[in-house]
Amino acid sequence: MPRQLYELAGADPARRFSPYCWRIRMALAHKGLEADVVPWRFTETDRLAFAGTDKVPVLVDDDRVVHDSTPIAEYLDEAYSNAPPLFHGDIAARHFTMAWTNAVLHPAIVRLIVSDIPAVLDAAARDYFIANREARFGMKLEQVTAGREERLPEFHALLAPLRHVLSGQDYLGGDEPDYADYAVFGGFQWARCTSPFRLLAPGDAVHAWRERMLDLFGGLAREVPAFE
Amino acid sequence: MPRQLYELAGADPARRFSPYCWRIRMALAHKGLEADVVPWRFTETDRLAFAGTDKVPVLVDDDRVVHDSTPIAEYLDEAYSNAPPLFHGDIAARHFTMAWTNAVLHPAIVRLIVSDIPAVLDAAARDYFIANREARFGMKLEQVTAGREERLPEFHALLAPLRHVLSGQDYLGGDEPDYADYAVFGGFQWARCTSPFRLLAPGDAVHAWRERMLDLFGGLAREVPAFE
Numbered sequence: 001m002p003r004q005l006y007e008l009a010g011a012d013p014a015r016r017f018s019p020y021c022w023r024i025r026m027a028l029a030h031k032g033l034e035a036d037v038v039p040w041r042f043t044e045t046d047r048l049a050f051a052g053t054d055k056v057p058v059l060v061d062d063d064r065v066v067h068d069s070t071p072i073a074e075y076l077d078e079a080y081s082n083a084p085p086l087f088h089g090d091i092a093a094r095h096f097t098m099a100w101t102n103a104v105l106h107p108a109i110v111r112l113i114v115s116d117i118p119a120v121l122d123a124a125a126r127d128y129f130i131a132n133r134e135a136r137f138g139m140k141l142e143q144v145t146a147g148r149e150e151r152l153p154e155f156h157a158l159l160a161p162l163r164h165v166l167s168g169q170d171y172l173g174g175d176e177p178d179y180a181d182y183a184v185f186g187g188f189q190w191a192r193c194t195s196p197f198r199l200l201a202p203g204d205a206v207h208a209w210r211e212r213m214l215d216l217f218g219g220l221a222r223e224v225p226a227f228e
Numbered sequence: 229m230p231r232q233l234y235e236l237a238g239a240d241p242a243r244r245f246s247p248y249c250w251r252i253r254m255a256l257a258h259k260g261l262e263a264d265v266v267p268w269r270f271t272e273t274d275r276l277a278f279a280g281t282d283k284v285p286v287l288v289d290d291d292r293v294v295h296d297s298t299p300i301a302e303y304l305d306e307a308y309s310n311a312p313p314l315f316h317g318d319i320a321a322r323h324f325t326m327a328w329t330n331a332v333l334h335p336a337i338v339r340l341i342v343s344d345i346p347a348v349l350d351a352a353a354r355d356y357f358i359a360n361r362e363a364r365f366g367m368k369l370e371q372v373t374a375g376r377e378e379r380l381p382e383f384h385a386l387l388a389p390l391r392h393v394l395s396g397q398d399y400l401g402g403d404e405p406d407y408a409d410y411a412v413f414g415g416f417q418w419a420r421c422t423s424p425f426r427l428l429a430p431g432d433a434v435h436a437w438r439e440r441m442l443d444l445f446g447g448l449a450r451e452v453p454a455f456e
Contacts, residue, residue: 010348010422016452017348017421019334019414022449026410029445040354042360052380070326073407085406087322088249092402094315095393096325098298103388108248120238120245125269160331165323174320179301182254186247193245194238223251225243 002036006058020069021057027073031083035059041224096179097172100161105187108158109199112148115141116195148197155199159206164202165211177216187211191219196227232263234276234286239268248297249285255301261313263287264342302368325400325408328389333415337427340376343369376425383427387434394437405444413441419450424455 005028008018016025016037028035040047045054053067059075066075077086087093114133118126118141131183137144162184165172172180188210192198199209214222234258236246244250244265256263268275273282281295287303294303305314315321342361346354346369358369365372390412393400400408416438419427428435440451 010453011350011353012348012453015421017345017418019329019418022414022417023407023410026413026441026444029407029448030407030410041350042356043352064392069411070336075317084404086410087407092397093400093406093408094321095397096389096400096408097298099389099392100328101247103392117245120243120246122269123237123274124271125239128271153403161324161328164327164331169320169323172321172324174295177258178321178323179251179255179258179315179365180324182258182314185254186250189250190247193243216254220257221254223326225238225240 001060001062003034003062004038004060004062006038006040006051006056007037008056009041013039018056023069024057024059024072027086030086031076031080033076033080033083048169048199091109094178094180098183100189101183104158105184106190108155109187109191111144112151112155113145113191113195113197115145116197120194138164145197152199156201159204162209163205167205169213171209175179177213181209181213185210185221188213189226192226192228193224194227198228229286229290231262231290232288233263233281234266234268234284234288236284237269241267246284248283252287252300255304255314257430259304259308259313261308261311262438263305269285311422322406322408326411329411329415332386333412334418336383337415337419339372340379340383340423340427341373341419341423343373345369348422373425377433380427384429384432387432390437391433395433398437405441409437409441413438413449416453417443420437420456421452422455426456 007021051058058067171177235249279286286295399405
């Protein structure tokens with residue numbers, strides 16, 4: 001039987017619009033693999049019963065049935081390891097986590113802690129910091145952080161991608177931490193070392209991960225002047 | 229001369245709170261490398277002139293001077309390739325981009341296009357889709373997408389991490405696309421195939437990247453029913 005990929009389709013069966021199916025469509029092409037695409041629609045759950053799922057994509061490859069895009073991608077790299085890998089290991093491929101940290105996490109954290117930072121600076125740095133940051137924000141630092149308790153749920157919502165990853169694995173790097181963990185951790189450690197404001201609540205997977213990070217290397221990051 | 233790391237410090241020189249310096253501190257530990265940490269404060273730009281920068285971290289390693297956290301991390305992996313790598317190549321290490329796509333990008337896109345989707349569905353799927361999504365959103369689909377032109381700048385702001393990465397490299401995977409590109413692209417392709425609403429503007433690095441994605445594999449993703 002030729003390889004088959006069940007894909008979500010519109011009224012026009014050629015209109016395939018599921019983002020997850022597109023991942024696999026492109027992944028198959030990347031690997032140089034062909035597949036017959038089988039149109040599937042939301043209401044046709046019975047047609048996927050054989051795969052033990054009610055969602056596409058489903059890949060049928062010889063005697064293997066695989067569903068969900070990520071498991072399919074992993075399967076493809078395993079089964080076709082001689083074809084170009086879907087997952088690159090070079091640093092370029094990891095820049096996204098760092099960019100998110102820089103563009104999203106840090107700006108969010110600074111709005112929760114910046115008014116506490118001057119207190120940990122020496123006098124010259126404090127003057128510079130206050131003037132520079134007040135110019136940047138166009139307001140007093142206390143105004144920047146005003147209402148932060150009320151804004152905390154919004155911050156926690158922002159951590160959703162992080163929380164998602166860290167609910168399924170110990171580290172962003174997988175079973176072991178890697179540079180992405182250190183990049184994200186830096187933001188939290190920045191806060192922990194400058195502000196008594198608690199960013200994370202126990203019970204949050206991000207909090208548990210941060211605790212693991214603090215335990216690494218004999219507690220290297222824990223054993224420093226900090227607020228919690 | 230022993231290895232030196234210039235780190236941002238607070239009034240208490242032991243209080244090192246720069247997130248970027250913490251990346252390197254942790255990275256050095258990960259590699260099993262020691263360094264004398266040299267406290268540095270915001271105002272002491274002259275002290276970094278030798279490194280051609282005005283920011284820490286700066287690493288001085290024998291006759292090498294490296295500044296900025298990412299170049300330092302790359303340097304460490306190159307110079308100490310026998311030590312555990314900072315950048316893992318396994319799939320676990322790439323989950324973050326996928327999680328961001330799922331938790332941030334897709335929910336944002338759906339709020340811009342969902343009311344257009346029914347029109348591309350067959351009748352049965354359309355009824356299901358409308359009922360299911362209206363229940364999920366607690367409102368009519370037209371209400372979900374109301375004011376989307378005005379909300380577009382907010383959406384573009386959300387793409388900042390993506391834009392940052394894609395301004396510096398052709399693909400999230402680096403010089404060549406990998407699964408992370410396909411994951412993110414799936415969201416845009418989802419929109420492109422279901423809605424006439426234009427999410428991206430020419431001139432945006434994300435738009436240029438999407439064009440490259442559309443050109444891959446002989447225009448595989450371009451040559452399908454779509455709105456733009």
